[in-house]
Every structure is written in structure tokens, then in C-alpha cells.
Amino acid sequence: MKINKIIYIALAGLMLAGCSRKSMENKFIRGFDASAVNDEWNKDKYFDFDGNNKDVFEILKNSGVNWIRLRIWNEPENPNNPEKPGASNLATLLNQAARAKSLGLKFLLDFHYSDYWADPGKQAIPQSWLDCKNSDEVRDKLYGWTEKVLTALNKAGTTPDMIQIGNEINTGILTGYYENGKLKPLSSVIGGSSTRSKENYIKYLAAGIKAARKVCPQSKIMLHLAEGGGKIDRLLDMYKEANLDYDVIGLSYYPFEKSHGSIENLAENIKSFQKKYCKEVVIAETAHPWYAKSAIDADLKNATANLTLKSGKIYPGIAENKGLVTASVQNQAAVITAVAKTAKQAGAGGFFTWGGEYLGSPRYGMFTDKGKAMPSLKLFRADF
Numbered sequence: 001m002k003i004n005k006i007i008y009i010a011l012a013g014l015m016l017a018g019c020s021r022k023s024m025e026n027k028f029i030r031g032f033d034a035s036a037v038n039d040e041w042n043k044d045k046y047f048d049f050d051g052n053n054k055d056v057f058e059i060l061k062n063s064g065v066n067w068i069r070l071r072i073w074n075e076p077e078n079p080n081n082p083e084k085p086g087a088s089n090l091a092t093l094l095n096q097a098a099r100a101k102s103l104g105l106k107f108l109l110d111f112h113y114s115d116y117w118a119d120p121g122k123q124a125i126p127q128s129w130l131d132c133k134n135s136d137e138v139r140d141k142l143y144g145w146t147e148k149v150l151t152a153l154n155k156a157g158t159t160p161d162m163i164q165i166g167n168e169i170n171t172g173i174l175t176g177y178y179e180n181g182k183l184k185p186l187s188s189v190i191g192g193s194s195t196r197s198k199e200n201y202i203k204y205l206a207a208g209i210k211a212a213r214k215v216c217p218q219s220k221i222m223l224h225l226a227e228g229g230g231k232i233d234r235l236l237d238m239y240k241e242a243n244l245d246y247d248v249i250g251l252s253y254y255p256f257e258k259s260h261g262s263i264e265n266l267a268e269n270i271k272s273f274q275k276k277y278c279k280e281v282v283i284a285e286t287a288h289p290w291y292a293k294s295a296i297d298a299d300l301k302n303a304t305a306n307l308t309l310k311s312g313k314i315y316p317g318i319a320e321n322k323g324l325v326t327a328s329v330q331n332q333a334a335v336i337t338a339v340a341k342t343a344k345q346a347g348a349g350g351f352f353t354w355g356g357e358y359l360g361s362p363r364y365g366m367f368t369d370k371g372k373a374m375p376s377l378k379l380f381r382a383d384f
Contacts, residue, residue: 007202011255016338029350030340030380031067031108032060034357038096039086042359047372056357059373064380066352068100069284071110072149073169074126078115085116090149097158108222108284108352109153109160110167111208113142113174116337118167120226123192124182125174135200138190139207144209146211150153154215163219164284165208168179168226168252170194170235172201194235202242207253209245221246224284229261229269229306236277248349249273253339256308257324258297262306263315263342268345283343283351287364290376292327300324305337333379342382 037044037056046056047156057068058219072093076085095110100107112118115126126145131328132138143291153159166173176183185191192201209221223239225232228251236249251269254260261269292300304325307315314320315338319331340351355361356377360369366377 001366009185016255017274027066028344028384029067029106029352030065031069031350031352032303032356032380033069033071033110033285033352033354034060034096035071035088035110036086038092039359042357043371045359045371046367047370049373049377051055051372051374054101057096057103057105060377060380061105063373063377064382065105067106067161067352069097069106069108069110070096070100071112073112073115074145075115075128078127078178080127080180081184082178083117087157090152093149094152094156094158097153097160098156100327101158106161106315107158108162108164109149110164110224110284111146111149111206111207112167113145118173120168120170121167123169123171123173123175125177125186125190127178129174129178131205132190135190135192135197135203138192138200138202141208142174142204143211145213146208149172150212150215159216160219162222162248163216164222164224164250165205165212165246167224168285169205169224170226172197173204174200184275194238198238202238202244204231204245205239212331213245220248220280222241222248222250222282222284224250224252226252227257227259227261228283228307229263229265232269233272233276240277246279248280249277250282252285252354253283253305254285254287255303255335255339256288258302258305260306262308263338264309266339267342267346270343270348281346281348283339283348285354286336286351287341287354287356288332289363290329290332290365290374292362295321295324295326297327300327303335307335329374329376332364332374333376336376337379337382337384340379340382342383354366 048059071088105307108223174192178197192204318334355364356366358365
């Protein structure tokens with residue numbers, strides 16, 4: 001029994017060491033989601049810290065960014081959408097990927113599998129897939145779309161270094177549809193709810209992964225969940241039980257979202273997920289507002305709670321006023337830096353900011369309304 005126990009412990013140690021080596025094989029990701037740079041309200045006009053007009057991807061690289069995240073919607077011009085979400089169609093993606101790759105930036109592709117924003121509150125099936133009669137037909141549509149997009153990127157010499165199969169898929173994938181701007185539930189016959197239609201949910205994820213492995217065998221595969229500091233083991237257990245073939249657990253962690261949990265819980269999850277699932281972990285989205293309508297904005301209250309350590313003190317380096325984390329350009333950098341440091345210390349492979357490319361955004365942008373880089377963009381140069 002003692003010999004068997006020793007062998008078991010040794011094997012377990014080797015397995016954990018293997019996970020650790022895998023998560024450390026790449027340079028720490030300092031990522032920036034730049035999906036909206038071609039949107040009409042951003043006009044793709046960006047200026048560096050000195051006021052020089054340059055390609056935004058060049059500005060980002062010079063600021064310390066080494067990875068770019070780009071999303072793709074199926075048909076963002078779909079008239080049934082609540083609004084036009086942006087220009088992230090295939091043509092736009094190819095343009096952006098080429099510019100980023102030409103500068104030596106690595107590239108994470110984010111499939112929303114929707115004509116509109118996909119997140120835990122909405123996962124609408126593309127309009128052109130609504131004629132599917134069963135889940136196998138939907139699976140084939142998803143496989144074909146994934147294959148088409150990745151084949152186009154390959155032919156253009158812009159193969160993604162990492163591929164995200166779905167966006168914040170906590171509640172499922174393809175669970176609803178839009179009709180005249182209104183979100184309606186999709187029948188469980190073809191819907192992919194993570195609770196009501198688990199078989200479809202796994203089937204669709206497996207199809208996307210299969211297509212990605214076929215077309216881009218060297219690319220890493222990410223499955224992306226929101227609530228990075230929350231209780232999301234149920235979903236990861238489901239992936240493990242289904243033996244889904246992926247490499248990276250992507251987490252959204254927004255301190256201003258109550259359900260995303262404390263920054264210490266985030267660290268605990270990162271450590272736990274690496275050991276339990278033997279996957280690399282990356283923060284796929286994070287942000288902090290530089291402006292708030294009031295000092296007691298709900299987002300700031302949530303951020304204060306989530307950034308307060310067990311010691312009762314707010315994470316070092318983050319500014320506060322009367323006990324509340326503030327919204328400022330300085331704190332935008334400080335909070336994201338805190339998330340990045342926490343992630344790195346817990347063993348994560350890196351982080352991506354979200355919303356930074358929106359010009360003059362009162363919430364998450366890192367450029368002024370005239371397109372000039374704000375000081376918070378320098379956070380990517382920090383020694384995490």
C-alpha cells in the first residue's frame with residue numbers, strides 16, 4: 001500500500017508539474033480587445049501620446065500590448081437586432097487581423113456565434129440559422145461557420161494564435177433569437193442552454209472546437225466564462241465530463257460587477273482551475289471606468305466590495321474617496337494592474353482589457369473623444 005501511495009503521489013506531482021509548464025510556456029499576455037476600431041463611431045482615427053496619427057495597432061504595440069483580441073459576429077447588419085452592434089463582420093476581421101499580425105502581435109479570435117452581443121444575458125442564434133429543424137442541423141451550421149472564418153484567416157496569412165468558442169457562455173450558447181429587436185427564447189429542441197439543453201450545449205461547443213482543430217491545429221482553444229471570481233465549477237465540471245478538447249479557461253473579471261466576486265476569490269479560482277482541470281487560465285476581459293455619474297455609482301460600490309481584501313483594506317495602489325474606489329484615468333490603470341498582478345501571481349497566462357478602443361467612452365475607453373491615447377494605456381508596460 002505504501003509503495004502504491006508513493007507512486008500515486010509521484011504521478012500526481014508530475015501531472016501538476018505538466019500543467020504548470022504548459023501555463024508558463026508563453027510570454028505573459030498583455031492583451032487588448034480592439035474589435036471596435038473600425039466602427040463608425042470610432043472612425044479608426046487614433047493618435048499616440050505625442051499626438052501623432054498612427055494605426056491603432058502600432059500605438060498599442062508601442063504601449064506594451066503583445067496580444068490583440070478581435071470578435072466576429074455572423075451578420076451584425078441583421079435588421080432584427082436591437083441596434084447595429086458594430087462592424088465586426090468577416091471583412092472587418094480580416095482587415096484588423098492583417099494589421100495586427102503585420103506588427104508581430106498575437107491574435108485571439110472571439111466567436112460570438114450571434115448577429116449581436118453574446119453574454120450571459122443573451123445568446124441569440126444567428127438569423128440565418130433559424131430554419132434549422134434539429135440540433136444536428138444547428139451543429140453543422142456552427143461547424144461550417146467556424147470552418148469558413150478560420151479558412152479565410154488562414155488564406156490571408158492571419159491564423160489566430162488562440163480561438164475562443166463562444167463568448168461568456170455561462171448560461172449557454174444559441175439560447176434565444178431576435179425578432180424586431182426583441183429577444184425571445186429559443187426552443188430547447190435546438191437551443192443550447194447550459195441547464196435546460198445540456199446535450200445541445202456540449203454538442204455545439206464540441207463542433208466549434210472540432211472545426212478549429214481541423215483548420216488551425218496549432219492554435220490554442222479557449223472556453224470563456226463570466227464571473228471569474230464566482231462559483232463556475234459546475235460548467236467546468238461539465239466540460240471535463242464531456243471530455244471537451246480545449247486548452248484555456250478564459251475568465252471575465254469586472255470588479256464593478258457584483259457577481260464576479262472578490263479579487264481574492266479570483267486568485268483562488270485561477271489556482272484551483274489549473275490544478276483541477278489542468279488547463280491554462282487567462283483573464284479574457286477586464287476593465288474599470290475612468291468616469292462615473294456620481295461618487296456613489298453602483299459600479300463603484302461593487303468595485304469597492306470586490307477590491308477590498310480580507311484584511312479590510314482596499315487592494316494597494318487603488319485610489320479611494322470616503323471609502324469608495326473612485327473612477328479616474330489613474331484608477332483605471334490601477335485597477336486593471338491589480339487584476340493583472342493578481343492573475344499572474346496565481347499562475348494565469350495573462351489578461352485582456354475590454355472596451356479600451358472606444359473613443360471618449362465615459363466608461364472604459366483608453367483614448368479621448370478625439371482619439372488621443374490616455375495615460376492609462378501605459379499600464380501595459382508595467383512590471384506585473
